[in-house]
Amino acid sequence: MHADSWAIKAKKLGYRSRAVFKLEEILNKLHKKKSLKNVLDLGSAPGGWSQYISVNYPSTKVIAIDVLxxxxxxxxxxxxxxxxxxxxxxxxxxxxxxxxxxxxxIAPNLTGINTVDDENILELNLLSVNIAEKYLTDQNAAVVIKTFQNNNLKSLRKHMELFFKIVQTYKPAASKNKSAEIYLYGAR
Ligand SMILES: C[S@@+](CC[C@H](N)C(=O)[O-])C[C@H]1O[C@@H](n2cnc3c(N)ncnc32)[C@H](O)[C@@H]1O
Structure with a gap:
């Protein structure tokens, strides 16, 4: 499906961003344990991912945080x-x-200077992993993190492997092919 078609589909379904389809695909493919009690959405604005959880997991408590x-x-x-x-x-x-x-x-504001952007992304990614490590329960818990294909990806993955039994990289169909974004999934 073309990127614009995802945006049209999101609008039709009342979602705030087409990012919801990336999360949907990741959860359907990698995280089949359907029951979720508490979900933490880091870097949540404009709210597509929070909406997706709220609509599809009606009894789940969602806490969302963003600087915006x-x-x-x-x-x-x-x-x-x-x-x-x-x-x-x-x-x-x-x-x-x-x-x-x-x-x-989560994504930082980009400066256009690759080395600076890559460092800022890594810092937020590492913080997300550390938050997941501390805030998740011990059993059947998982984390989904957006990152980018760059020189830091390998070390980020290694860092996740310290805390999660299963670590997988995933590129959803709804993510534009030419975009460097990629998702990391970790499960306990
Ligand atoms: C790509 S958007 C998230 C889109 C969202 N998942 C959705 O579906 O609507 C990334 C967000 O990360 C937020 N962000 C960046 N740095 C942050 C930080 N240190 N703490 C909290 N949020 C942050 C930005 O403000 C931005 O809203």
């Missing part, structure tokens, strides 16, 4: 803050160790 504002999503608790401050956010701390899915579509 996000229009309310039904049944989703939104916190406007940086993930760097996560340890100071009571609504999230209270569920520490009890999330069964962490989803991170």
């Amino acid at each position: 504002d996000m229009q309310p999503v039904e049944k989703v608790t939104f916190i406007k803050d940086s993930i760097e401050n996560i340890e100071n956010i009571d609504e999230i701390k209270i569920i520490k160790g009890r999330f069964d899915l962490v989803i991170s579509d």
Whole structure:
């Protein structure tokens, strides 16, 4: 399907971004355990991924965090803050160790200078992995992280392998072929 067709499909279904189809494919292919109690959405705005969980897992509690504002999503608790401050956010701390899915579509503002951008991406990715490691439960828990195909990908994967039994890279059909973005999935 062409990239624009995904955008049209998202609009038709009332989703805020076509990113939902990437998450949908990853969860359907890699994470078949359907029951989710608590989900943490890192870098959630404009809210497509939160919407997807809210619609498809009606009894799941979703906590979303972004530095930007996000229009309310039904049944989703939104916190406007940086993930760097996560340890100071009571609504999230209270569920520490009890999330069964962490989803991170986080991307930094790009400078156009590759080495700087790659470092900024790696920093946010590593932070996402560390948050997942601390906030997920011990059993049947998983993390999905958006990253980019660059020189840091291998070491990021290695870092994930320290904490997750299964680590897989995945390029969903809804992700444009020419885009360097790629998703890492880790499961305990
Ligand atoms: C690609 S968007 C996420 C799209 C979202 N998954 C959706 O489906 O609508 C990436 C987001 O990461 C956020 N972000 C970047 N750095 C952040 C940080 N340190 N803490 C929280 N959010 C951050 C950006 O503000 C941006 O909204």
